[in-house]
Amino acid sequence: xxxxxxxxxxxxxxxxxxxxxxxxxxxxxxxxxxxxxxxxxxxxxxxxxxxxxxxxxxxxxxxxxxxxxxxxxxxxxxxxxxxxxxxxxxxxxxxxxxxxxxxxxxxxxxxxxxxxxxxxxxxxxxxxxxxxxxxxxxxxxxxxxxxxxxxxxxxxxxxxxxxxxxxxxxxxxxxxxxxxxxxxxxxxxxxxxxxxxxxxxxxxxxxxxxxxxxxxxxxxxxxxxxxxxxxxxxxxxxxxxxxxxxxxxxxxxxxxxxxxxxxxxxxxxxxxxxxxxxxxxxxxxxxxxxxxxxxxxxxxxxxxxxxxxxxxxxxxxxxxxxxxxxxxxxxxxxxxxxxxxxxx
Amino acid sequence: xxxxxxxxxxxxxxxxxxxxxxxxxxxxxxxxxxxxxxxxxxxxxxxxxxxxxxxxxxxxxxxxxxxxxxxxxxxxxxxxxxxxxxxxxxxxxxxxxxxxxxxxxxxxxxxxxxxxxxxxxxxxxxxxxxxxxxxxxxxxxxxxxxxxxxxxxxxxxxxxxxxxxxxxxxxxxxxxxxxxxxxxxxxxxxxxxxxxxxxxxxxxxxxxxxxxxxxxxxxxxxxxxxxxxxxxxxxxxxxxxxxxxxxxxxxxxxxxxxxxxxxxxxxxxxxxxxxxxxxxxxxxxxxxxxxxxxxxxxxxxxxxxxxxxxxxxxxxxxxxxxxxxxxxxxxxxxxxxxxxxxxxxxxxxxxxxxxxxxxxxxxxxxxxxxxxxxxxxxxxxxxxxxxxxxxxxxxxxxxxxxxxxxxxxxxxxxxxxxxxxxxxxxxxxxxxxxx
Numbered sequence: 080x081x082x083x084x085x086x087x088x089x090x091x092x093x094x095x096x097x098x099x100x101x102x103x104x105x106x107x108x109x110x111x112x113x114x115x116x117x118x119x120x121x122x123x124x125x126x127x128x129x130x131x132x133x134x135x136x137x138x139x140x141x142x143x144x145x146x147x148x149x150x151x152x153x154x155x156x157x158x159x160x161x162x163x164x165x166x167x168x169x170x171x172x173x174x175x176x177x178x179x180x181x182x183x184x185x186x187x188x189x190x191x192x193x194x195x196x197x198x199x200x201x202x203x204x205x206x207x208x209x210x211x212x213x214x215x216x217x218x219x220x221x222x223x224x225x226x227x228x229x230x231x232x233x234x235x236x237x238x239x240x241x242x243x244x245x246x247x248x249x250x251x252x253x254x255x256x257x258x259x260x261x262x263x264x265x266x267x268x269x270x271x272x273x274x275x276x277x278x279x280x281x282x283x284x285x286x287x288x289x290x291x292x293x294x295x296x297x298x299x300x301x302x303x304x305x306x307x308x309x310x311x312x313x314x315x316x317x318x319x320x321x322x323x324x325x326x327x328x329x330x331x332x333x334x335x336x337x338x339x340x341x342x343x344x345x346x347x348x349x350x351x352x353x354x355x356x357x358x359x360x361x362x363x364x365x366x367x368x369x370x371x372x373x374x375x376x377x378x379x380x381x382x383x384x385x386x387x388x389x390x391x392x393x394x395x396x397x398x399x400x401x402x403x404x405x406x407x408x409x410x411x412x413x414x415x416x417x418x419x420x421x422x423x
Numbered sequence: 424x425x426x427x428x429x430x431x432x433x434x435x436x437x438x439x440x441x442x443x444x445x446x447x448x449x450x451x452x453x454x455x456x457x458x459x460x461x462x463x464x465x466x467x468x469x470x471x472x473x474x475x476x477x478x479x480x481x482x483x484x485x486x487x488x489x490x491x492x493x494x495x496x497x498x499x500x501x502x503x504x505x506x507x508x509x510x511x512x513x514x515x516x517x518x519x520x521x522x523x524x525x526x527x528x529x530x531x532x533x534x535x536x537x538x539x540x541x542x543x544x545x546x547x548x549x550x551x552x553x554x555x556x557x558x559x560x561x562x563x564x565x566x567x568x569x570x571x572x573x574x575x576x577x578x579x580x581x582x583x584x585x586x587x588x589x590x591x592x593x594x595x596x597x598x599x600x601x602x603x604x605x606x607x608x609x610x611x612x613x614x615x616x617x618x619x620x621x622x623x624x625x626x627x628x629x630x631x632x633x634x635x636x637x638x639x640x641x642x643x644x645x646x647x648x649x650x651x652x653x654x655x656x657x658x659x660x661x662x663x664x665x666x667x668x669x670x671x672x673x674x675x676x677x678x679x680x681x682x683x684x685x686x687x688x689x690x691x692x693x694x695x696x697x698x699x700x701x702x703x704x705x706x707x708x709x710x711x712x713x714x715x716x717x718x719x720x721x722x723x724x725x726x727x728x729x730x731x732x733x734x735x736x737x738x739x740x741x742x743x744x745x746x747x748x749x750x751x752x753x754x755x756x757x758x759x760x761x762x763x764x765x766x767x768x769x770x771x772x773x774x775x776x777x778x779x780x781x782x783x784x785x786x787x788x789x790x791x792x793x794x795x796x797x798x799x800x801x802x803x804x805x806x807x808x809x810x811x812x813x814x815x816x817x818x819x820x821x822x823x824x825x826x827x828x829x830x831x832x833x834x835x836x837x838x839x840x841x842x843x844x845x846x847x848x849x850x851x852x853x854x855x856x857x858x
Contacts, residue, residue, distance in 0.1 A: 125613040126781045128821055147820045153613050176817030180786035213810060216793045239779060258608065258779075261591070263789040265779035 083160035085109055085132075098151035098162055099130055103341060109164050110341075112174075112206075114181075114199055114288045115240035116152035119345050123245050124152035127238060128177045129203060133170050136161035148173055171207070178207045183214040184263060185289075186235050194290030196303040199342060200238065219263055226256060226268075227275040229295050229354050230284060234266045237291035243267065243283035250279040250347055267291070278317055281353040285336045285344050296354055297325075297333035306332055308368035313361055317349035323368050324359070331357045337368075425679040425692075426653060428641040428661045429634070433521050439556065441563035444524040450569055452532045452643035457577045460643075465536035469639060471647030473659035478504055478595075478632030479710065479750040480825075481734045484639075488629055490619035491537055497626040501539040502604065503530060505546040505553075505633045506588050506595040509710035510772055511752030514663035515633035517675040519546075519553050523560035527583065529636035531569060532643055534581050537629055541582050545600050548590040557585045592776035596824045597630040598622075599778065610780045611824035632750075634663055655681035658733035662751055664693075669757035671695035684708075684730045684737075685722045688755065701757040705841070708737055709749020711769050712829030714836030715762065716746050742836065762841040763848050766833055767795040773830035784827040787818040791834055798848045801855045808845045812838050 082091045085102050086109045092101045100118070102110045111132055116124030124130075130152045134145040139159025148170060151162070164170055182204055189195040221234035239258065244267075247254035255273040258265050269275060275283070284292045306325040313320045325333045334353045336344035356362065437443040444450075456465050470485030491499060503526065507515040519526055526544070534542045546554045561583055564570045572580045586604055588594045594603045598612035601623050622628020638660060642650045651659045658680040667673045670688065672695035678687065687693045688703065697703050706721040707713060723729055725744040730736050734748045756765060774792040779785040794811050797803045811834060819831035838845060 125823060128782050131821060150613065150823075173817070173821050177782050177821065180782045180790075180817065183786050183790060214790065216790075219789075238782065239785065241780075260779075261593070262774060262777040262779045263785050265785070 081156045081158040081160070083156050083158070083162060085162040086164050086166045092156060094156075096156050098132060098134075098149070098154050098156055098160075099124075101156050102151065102162075102164065111151045111164050112199070112203055113152055113341070114203070114238060115242060117242050117245070117286055118341070118343050119347070120242060120245040120249055120286070123240075123242055125150045127181070127240055129174055129181075131170060131173050131177070133163040133167040134160060135163050135167075175207045175209075178203050179209065179213070181238050182208060182212065184219045184235075185238070186218065186220070188236070191299075192233075192236065192290040193293045193298055193303070194236075194287075197342075198290060199288040221266055224268075225274075225295065227280055229281060229350065230275060231293045231295050231298060232267060233291050233293065234268075235291075236289050237267055238289055239265055239267075240288055242286040242288070243292060246279070246282050246286055246347075247275070250282060251277040253277070278349050278351070279347060281350045282336065282344065282347045285338070285347075288342075294333055294353075296357070300332045301327055308370060310337065310365040310368045311362035312365065313352065313356065313363065315349060315352055318352060319346045319348070320352060321346055322348055322352055322362075324362060324364070326359070329359055331359055331362075333357075338370075425677070425682065426661060427677050428653075429518060429525060429637055429663060430522070430675075430677045438522050439524075439560070441524060441560070441567055444522070445567075448644075449524055450528050450531075452640045453528055453535075453569055454575060456532045456535050456643055457575055457579055462536045462538055465532065465639075465643060468642055468647035469536070472642040472650040473647075473654075473657060474635065474638055474642060474650070475658070475734060476632060477634035477638065477662065477750070479509065479712075479747075481748060484631065484635055487619070487631070488537060490617070491629055492620045492627040493538075495620075495627050498541065499537055499539045500623045500626055500628040501530065501534045501537050501542040502597075502601065502623060502628055502630045503542070503544040503633055503636050504595060504597060504600055504630050505544050505550070506600060507550075507633070507750075508547055508592040508595045508776075509712065509750050509752055510769065511665060511667055511707065511754040512710045512750045513665045513667075514675050514751060516550060516553055517665075518633060518637060518663065519550075520556060523556050524564070525637045525640060526557070526633055527560050527564050527570075529639045530583055531564075531574070531581060533629075533631070533636050533639050534583075535579055536639075539629075540580060541584070543604060543623075544583070544585045545594070545604055546585060546587050547595070548588045551587060554585050554587050561585065591778075592772075593778045593824075593826060596826065599824065600630060601628065610778050611826075613823055653679050655731060655733050656735060658735060658748075662732070662748070664732070664751040664753050666694050666753045666755070668753075668755035669698050669701065669760065670755045671698050678732055680731075680733050682732045684732060687732055687753070694753075694755065697755065697757050699757075701759065703755065704758045704760055705756045705762060707746075707752070707754040707756075707833070709747045710752030711754070711772065712825075712832055713747040713749040714742055714745070714832050715756075715765075715840065716744075716836070717840045720744050720840070721746075742832070743839070746836070762837050762844050763795070763798050766837045767792070767799045769833045770795045770830070773826070777826060777830070781823045781827070783818045784822045784830065787814055787827070788830045790814050791818075791830065795834075797852075798845060801848070801852045803845075803849050803852045805846075805849050808838060808842065808849070811845075 081094050088105050090101050090105050111130040113130045114127035131148040132151040136142045138157035224232050226232045256269040259268045284294050306327050309324045311324045322334050324331045336348045432438050432447045466488045474484045475481045591609050593599045594609040596611045599609040603609035618628040653660050661677050664676050676693050689696045703718045705715050705717050707715045724739045737746050737748045739745045770792040774788040777784045777788045815831040815834040818827045
């Protein structure tokens with residue numbers, strides 16, 4: 080076991096745990112964001128650099144600080160380690176830089192993107208980005224392509240997290256897509272004239288942190304926040320059959336895996352469950368899904384309302400209105416909520 | 424005249440062939456090591472010699488060797504990094520092309536020290552003709568019993584292979600090189616684990632530069648102590664410098680570490696002064712990625728001491744007023760050269776060569792190139808200087824591998840020391856706009 084502190088909070092975790100996972104045990108605001116790391120896929124992480132943290136003290140034995148910021152998702156903890164995330168201005172500055180880099184070639188087409196509302200990049204740019212861009216050049220673009228009959232690849236939106244490549248490596252027998260070219264010309268693509276066609280390819284959509292891979296059976300059907308997530312299951316010979324149905328009225332608009340509070344699917348589902356059973360009668364519905372991840376869909380209108388909290392919030396707003404407090408002293412209504420705790 | 428350890432026989436006719444090389448004392452280190460020394464003794468000599476990695480980082484070679492995981496039961500590998508791609512650096516090519524057996528000999532002796540049974544030379548794709556030369560030399564070494572089973576009748580066996588890359592700068596980064604050698608896309612790996620623990624095929628591996636491995640030959644022959652007497656302080660031995668740019672005699676020079684920079688630039692033995700009778704403006708002392716320094720800072724340190732061609736002296740003053748010896752790619756700019764133009768060329772290179780794996784480098788290198796393009800084409804604004812500074816700062820230190828740093832440092836140093844030129848470019852842009 081190793082004892083360490085992250086932003087001054089002590090936590091004890093087994094040796095070999097990464098800083099990110101140690102932070103996730105503490106939870107709350109000190110958890111570094113992660114765009115490429117995915118706990119249920121091996122070897123992911125280290126690429127997007129949004130989870131950079133400062134190691135102010137390497138370990139009890141060797142208290143020297145690490146010379147550079149490190150990727151918390153791939154750096155193992157050590158006993159006596161002192162980690163700074165949101166308490167380090169260097170980290171916040173670097174993260175802001177990374178978010179800016181991720182956005183310079185991103186199309187920012189959220190208004191027409193299916194991922195909007197449950198997009199990690201969208202969340203990240205609200206939290207760390209600028210409202211304007213300093214990038215004044217033409218953005219790099221790619222043609223949209225269908226990789227397989229169920230998945231649309233919108234490469235222009237991709238942040239090259241490589242998660243979908245790991246899905247194909249680790250969940251399927253044969254990987255037929257990968258990364259071509261290099262630098263900012265690098266793109267996800269299939270081998271010549273190959274289509275991604277296997278029983279678990281749909282998980283590529285679930286792991287995509289942005290709207291680069293979208294479900295062709297759901298494209299443009301609805302904004303995600305207008306759909307109601309319901310936990311459901313069915314007997315499936317290929318997978319666990321445990322899914323989330325995204326419903327509008329009695330219609331099942333899309334089926335996805337169940338994402339945890341960090342937006343990660345732990346039990347991957349098969350394509351039959353995902354694409355073939357869009358009928359409510361095929362499923363045993365368990366009840367409304369708690370969306371823990373701090374995305375706009377977690378502001379679920381049918382969740383239980385915390386009256387005490389709401390009262391406090393109204394009081395706060397009144398303070399602003401009456402001029403006791405200036406608006407710059409507080410955040411907006413949607414951002415002040417601790418979304419992980421307001422789910423009742 | 425400085426001592427020559429690597430290039431002593433370079434002008435000998437036929438030195439490319441085994442016979443002539445052997446006649447000139449070649450392969451003596453293999454005989455000495457295999458017949459009279461234990462593997463650890465060889466490592467010990469290298470440690471004593473103070474030899475530091477010649478590929479750019481300058482890490483002590485003996486220490487790197489001693490990190491190799493000897494407890495592991497997996498096979499160990501020695502990989503020679505011949506993916507010499509740093510703009511301004513061409514010393515390894517010269518060595519391999521002219522005197523290939525020096526590298527082969529170094530590979531055998533070093534592999535013996537590390538206990539490697541299979542070793543690789545990873546050579547850049549553009550050096551295909553050099554790869555052919557090496558292949559031929561290896562063939563000769565096999566035929567003479569210096570490679571293969573039971574070398575020189577001892578129970579040490581070694582197989583040596585040449586593997587050509589496909590033309591990517593990033594594959595000169597040691598972990599990307601290993602990925603590429605394994606047949607994968609050349610993306611750098613996250614460290615730890617370091618190659619000494621899990622390198623090629625997840626086995627303990629040492630990756631060394633061509634010149635480093637070639638330097639093991641004189642070290643074993645003359646002894647580590649003797650070798651360490653050459654040079655100054657912690658910069659021991661000789662170093663190949665690829666001198667290029669606006670000088671009278673561009674080329675590869677073997678220097679004893681410690682030669683004053685001024686002597687290196689102006690003496691007839693080396694660069695022979697600035698061409699066309701012009702004045703020196705700036706030097707990029709260690710390959711494109713190290714900070715550029717203006718005349719006053721390259722000839723003398725900020726403290727006013729003469730700057731020497733050593734790891735320490737060139738780094739004196741940190742990045743504020745110093746630079747790095749790097750790989751020894753010594754690029755000289757005369758008074759007519761444009762630092763902005765030169766920087767644009769480098770930025771374009773790093774943009775082209777970024778692997779695209781991690782965000783700051785993938786996006787930032789392209790951004791920097793585009794901003795610099797504006798300076799070059801006369802569309803730059805005053806704010807662009809600070810923007811450029813900020814972009815490089817967001818890249819440096821935040822990437823997986825040092826390519827991000829390599830792209831950021833030239834930009835940072837050019838703005839630091841030649842801000843005036845950027846401002847002039849902005850003024851010119853304004854004038855152009857008024858026309």
